[in-house]
Amino acid sequence: MGENDVWQGTMALMVLKTIESMGPLHGYGIARRIEQISGDRLVVQYGTLYPALLRLEQEGYISSEWGVSDNNRRARFYKLTRAGRRQVGKESQRWEKANAILARFVSPGEEAL
Amino acid sequence: MRKLRVWLLRLWAQFGRDLPEKEFAEEIETHLQMQIEDNLRSGMDPKQARREALVKSGGMEVTMQAYRDGNSLSLVETLSQDLRYTIRQLRKNPGFAVTAILVLTLGIGATVSIFSFADAALIKPLPYREPSRLVVIFGTIPLGSRFHLSFPDYYDLKKLNKVFTSFEVYDSNGFMLSTPDGGQLAPGGRVSAGFFRTLGVTPILGRDFLPGEDKPSASRTVILSYAAWQSRYGKRADVLGQTVTLDGHLNTVIGVLPPEFHFAPAAPADFWAAEHDESSCRACHWLFGLARLKDGVSIQTAQAEMTTIARQLATQYPDSNRDQGEAVVGLPEVIVGDIRPIILVLLGGAALLLLIAIVNVASLLLVRTESRKREIAVRGVLGASRRRLFRQFVTEGMVLAASASAIGLAAADGAMHLLTRLIPTDTLAGMPYLQGLGLTPRVLAFTLAISLCSAVVFSLTPIVSMSREEMRAGLTEGGRAASGTVWHKFGANLVVIELAMAVVLLVGAGLLGKSFYRLLQVDPGLEPTNLATIQLSTPRANYSKDPQIIALEQQILDRVSALPGVTSAALTNKLPVGDGDFTTSFQIVGRPNHGEDNEVAYRLVSTDYFHTLKTRLLEGRYFNANEDATKPHVILINRALARQYFPGERAVGIFLNYDGAPPESAMQVVGVIDDLREGPLDTPARAAIYAPSDQHPISSFSVVARTSVDAQSLLPTLTATIHQIDPGIAAFGASTMQERIRDSPPAYLHRASAWLVGSFAALALLLSVVGLYGVIAYSVSQRTREIGVRMALGAQRGMVYRLVLQQASGLIAVGIVIGLVGSFAASALMRSLLFATAAWDVFTLAAVSAVLGISAILASYLPARRAASVNPLEALRAE
Numbered sequence: 003m004g005e006n007d008v009w010q011g012t013m014a015l016m017v018l019k020t021i022e023s024m025g026p027l028h029g030y031g032i033a034r035r036i037e038q039i040s041g042d043r044l045v046v047q048y049g050t051l052y053p054a055l056l057r058l059e060q061e062g063y064i065s066s067e068w069g070v071s072d073n074n075r076r077a078r079f080y081k082l083t084r085a086g087r088r089q090v091g092k093e094s095q096r097w098e099k100a101n102a103i104l105a106r107f108v109s110p111g112e113e114a115l
Numbered sequence: 116m117r118k119l120r121v122w123l124l125r126l127w128a129q130f131g132r133d134l135p136e137k138e139f140a141e142e143i144e145t146h147l148q149m150q151i152e153d154n155l156r157s158g159m160d161p162k163q164a165r166r167e168a169l170v171k172s173g174g175m176e177v178t179m180q181a182y183r184d185g186n187s188l189s190l191v192e193t194l195s196q197d198l199r200y201t202i203r204q205l206r207k208n209p210g211f212a213v214t215a216i217l218v219l220t221l222g223i224g225a226t227v228s229i230f231s232f233a234d235a236a237l238i239k240p241l242p243y244r245e246p247s248r249l250v251v252i253f254g255t256i257p258l259g260s261r262f263h264l265s266f267p268d269y270y271d272l273k274k275l276n277k278v279f280t281s282f283e284v285y286d287s288n289g290f291m292l293s294t295p296d297g298g299q300l301a302p303g304g305r306v307s308a309g310f311f312r313t314l315g316v317t318p319i320l321g322r323d324f325l326p327g328e329d330k331p332s333a334s335r336t337v338i339l340s341y342a343a344w345q346s347r348y349g350k351r352a353d354v355l356g357q358t359v360t361l362d363g364h365l366n367t368v369i370g371v372l373p374p375e376f377h378f379a380p381a382a383p384a385d386f387w388a389a390e391h392d393e394s395s396c397r398a399c400h401w402l403f404g405l406a407r408l409k410d411g412v413s414i415q416t417a418q419a420e421m422t423t424i425a426r427q428l429a430t431q432y433p434d435s436n437r438d439q440g441e442a443v444v445g446l447p448e449v450i451v452g453d454i455r456p457i458i459l460v461l462l463g464g465a466a467l468l469l470l471i472a473i474v475n476v477a478s479l480l481l482v483r484t485e486s487r488k489r490e491i492a493v494r495g496v497l498g499a500s501r502r503r504l505f506r507q508f509v510t511e512g513m514v515l516a517a518s519a520s521a522i523g524l525a526a527a528d529g530a531m532h533l534l535t536r537l538i539p540t541d542t543l544a545g546m547p548y549l550q551g552l553g554l555t556p557r558v559l560a561f562t563l564a565i566s567l568c569s570a571v572v573f574s575l576t577p578i579v580s581m582s583r584e585e586m587r588a589g590l591t592e593g594g595r596a597a598s599g600t601v602w603h604k605f606g607a608n609l610v611v612i613e614l615a616m617a618v619v620l621l622v623g624a625g626l627l628g629k630s631f632y633r634l635l636q637v638d639p640g641l642e643p644t645n646l647a648t649i650q651l652s653t654p655r656a657n658y659s660k661d662p663q664i665i666a667l668e669q670q671i672l673d674r675v676s677a678l679p680g681v682t683s684a685a686l687t688n689k690l691p692v693g694d695g696d697f698t699t700s701f702q703i704v705g706r707p708n709h710g711e712d713n714e715v716a717y718r719l720v721s722t723d724y725f726h727t728l729k730t731r732l733l734e735g736r737y738f739n740a741n742e743d744a745t746k747p748h749v750i751l752i753n754r755a756l757a758r759q760y761f762p763g764e765r766a767v768g769i770f771l772n773y774d775g776a777p778p779e780s781a782m783q784v785v786g787v788i789d790d791l792r793e794g795p796l797d798t799p800a801r802a803a804i805y806a807p808s809d810q811h812p813i814s815s816f817s818v819v820a821r822t823s824v825d826a827q828s829l830l831p832t833l834t835a836t837i838h839q840i841d842p843g844i845a846a847f848g849a850s851t852m853q854e855r856i857r858d859s860p861p862a863y864l865h866r867a868s869a870w871l872v873g874s875f876a877a878l879a880l881l882l883s884v885v886g887l888y889g890v891i892a893y894s895v896s897q898r899t900r901e902i903g904v905r906m907a908l909g910a911q912r913g914m915v916y917r918l919v920l921q922q923a924s925g926l927i928a929v930g931i932v933i934g935l936v937g938s939f940a941a942s943a944l945m946r947s948l949l950f951a952t953a954a955w956d957v958f959t960l961a962a963v964s965a966v967l968g969i970s971a972i973l974a975s976y977l978p979a980r981r982a983a984s985v986n987p988l989e990a991l992r993a994e
Contacts, residue, residue: 030149047173060121
């Protein structure tokens with residue numbers, strides 16, 4: 003399992019989270035924001051980002067429309083739908099739960115010893 | 116839910132997909148530009164900024180592809196790719212595509228059209244409640260087992276039996292319908308009151324007969340068939356309560372039967388009247404019984420019960436009921452019993468043709484796979500997965516099967532109607548269940564099934580022939596696989612069988628066709644061109660006395676002969692080229708009789724009959740105009756009678772008399788005519804006696820008119836003239852003599868069977884030729900290297916031709932010889948169908964062999980030419 007696969011699985015949640023905190027945003031903005039949050043430990047390529055956006059849109063969690071960026075470029079802006087907002091909550095909870103369980107295996111606490 | 120949404124959106128994106136892709140390209144472009152701008156801002160030079168941006172963001176094309184994948188259904192996508200590829204492949208090789216689809220279309224078309232008959236006649240349930248519990252009760256006499264019952268017998272059988280829940284009767288004798296334009300024969304039957312209740316049929320309009328409505332005292336009522344309601348009353352609802360005059364009685368219309376109702380034993384039937392005749396005559400048989408079996412009672416039990424009662428009646432009424440019995444036959448058996456074996460045989464034949472067609476197309480596919488080995492190997496090496504390649508074969512198989520099925524279905528629809536046209540009109544009218552003939556859901560399902568089966572075969576053929584090893588081998592060497600040899604042997608044997616079958620069918624068709632031709636060449640003893648005929652039936656009430664009839668006949672003759680275009684007219688009690696019925700037995704006056712039954716055809720004709728028909732007088736004279744009842748009785752005889760009873764002597768002057776008639780009714784022979792065919796043309800002329808109608812008037816007769824114009828154009832005038840004289844006369848069956856000959860039952864039979872066998876033969880010929888082509892082409896494709904080597908070693912093109920054609924003619928010769936032997940057996944079986952044609956008719960056999968041989972050689976010439984045009988250098992280099 004390459005490192006990339008992990009991020010692909012979680013890309014959807016990162017995208018949703020990013021849009022939730024930033025409001026409507028274009029693809030480049032989302033990519034930069036994710037890189038920034040990760041402390042530049044992640045590099046987001048089109049090949050990962052755009053299929054994820056497409057899938058989320060097809061699932062109805064985000065919607066998109068064409069707008070103009072800060073530096074006057076035509077760009078497609080993505081925003082959360084109501085279903086998307088619900089999904090962010092659900093997915094974050096699931097992720098936290100899974101993370102907590104995994105953490106017990108990766109760095110076992112006293113009770114296991 | 117979400118998944119469905121995604122799937123639908125992707126499906127939607129299949130259509131008009133240019134725009135989203137363009138937009139996406141733009142979106143990515145923006146992304147790239149923004150990255151470049153950021154890079155510039157962080158101090159890179161433009162070139163570096165761009166490169167860094169490209170590296171960082173990943174490949175553009177890959178992303179586009181990922182987007183495309185994400186926005187499409189891969190199955191639909193690859194399917195349409197496979198389809199496009201398949202169609203390109205087929206168009207590249209139109210010869211293959213056309214042949215394969217044509218062969219398959221014919222196989223499917225033939226099978227489907229015959230199946231639709233089986234569907235209409237045998238599979239579709241009869242329109243009655245629990246049809247399998249219904250039986251028909253026939254009277255049996257020593258002559259046979261499907262005769263009528265008398266009313267008193269029916270009454271006793273109904274009263275005494277304990278096996279039927281209900282027992283009704285019907286007849287199918289039709290009515291004389293009075294119309295403003297004159298009398299017409301109307302098809303129909305009379306039934307006892309519970310007839311429709313026994314069948315389980317309820318009128319859609321009005322009511323059924325009430326119990327007791329069939330008593331002689333009850334007022335007369337009639338129920339219409341749906342077709343009659345439609346054609347005679349324009350589906351008007353106020354038809355109920357209207358009156359209609361049948362056989363001179365007023366009948367009130369009380370109901371209309373459902374459209375799907377039919378009753379073949381009495382079909383066609385427009386009017387269903389209640390039976391009012393409770394005749395007490397036990398020797399008068401005119402009814403058939405219809406009964407429903409009690410639960411748990413089998414036909415055998417019912418039959419045993421009927422036999423017991425019949426024996427009782429025979430003891431009770433020995434005069435009328437000796438040797439009489441009843442036969443109980445299931446109604447479905449009565450309706451389709453005769454046609455079932457014919458349909459099953461045809462279906463079997465069609466299925467065989469279809470099987471051969473499928474195998475032939477499979478063999479063509481094999482040839483093509485051989486020549487595509489290299490291409491497929493290249494695709495395999497370039498990374499096409501095995502599954503993808505197989506899916507390509509499956510797509511090709513499905514395209515072939517689907518297009519052939521679609522065309523085959525259309526062809527079957529046409530063939531069905533052509534086939535019904537082969538059935539004589541009267542016979543067809545007696546098979547009302549064939550009205551359900553057509554592309555019913557069952558027929559479509561059947562087509563789908565055979566289409567799928569053939570698609571499976573066509574998909575598997577190349578897959579099996581092309582194992583993974585061979586795929587790789589295809590690149591390196593044109594090695595011959597063991598499976599190739601096996602196929603070759605199987606294919607060669609199959610082709611021999613196909614050729615033999617084609618010979619048998621072609622010979623059959625040829626012999627039947629020749630019989631038909633010979634039948635039309637038979638001399639009917641008259642001049643059939645420009646002869647119009649019409650049959651008449653006079654109402655008994657107005658024409659019961661001889662002078663009335665004679666006056667009417669004279670009036671008809673005068674009026675008809677005065678018509679423009681008519682040169683002469685005459686009457687007869689029965690038209691020539693009929694069933695030969697209406698006979699009498701006679702004695703020769705002055706000669707001892709040893710109790711033999713001299714039964715001969717008996718015709719009562721007017722004076723000008725022989726002039727009008729243009730018969731040939733061999734001896735003596737025709738009748739004179741004044742030879743009526745006041746003159747001595749005279750007759751003419753035909754050559755057959757003269758030869759049979761007066762060989763070597765002069766028949767003119769001899770007296771004949773009817774069997775058991777008083778001496779004063781003796782008739783003198785005044786002339787002998789050449790045989791006029793009274794009966795069917797395919798049997799030898801029978802002895803016949805002709806007497807002047809003025810001496811023996813009868814109430815139903817036919818008119819013949821010799822015309823100077825086209826006889827067909829005169830038929831409407833003829834009917835109109837009769838009705839002008841008396842609208843009460845029923846005039847029917849107007850036709851020209853040529854039509855009578857052409858449509859007579861033996862002509863129908865020969866024409867229909869010649870067509871039927873002929874179409875099967877044409878299919879068989881085509882299939883065997885295609886099969887031969889497939890086998891030879893396959894063997895050539897396998898031998899390309901060998902041929903190349905031979906040519907490199909100096910073999911001439913002529914030699915290559917010889918090589919291939921020798922192989923082909925071997926197969927052809929074996930096939931033809933086996934076929935000829937088979938046709939001896941087959942034509943011996945159908946000798947009874949042949950007329951004036953020997954089963955081993957040399958001309959037919961030679962013609963069939965020639966046709967088959969030439970077409971087969973032509974079919975093998977194509978691969979031979981391909982073999983001869985092999986470039987030895989290329990053939991060798993290809994290794």
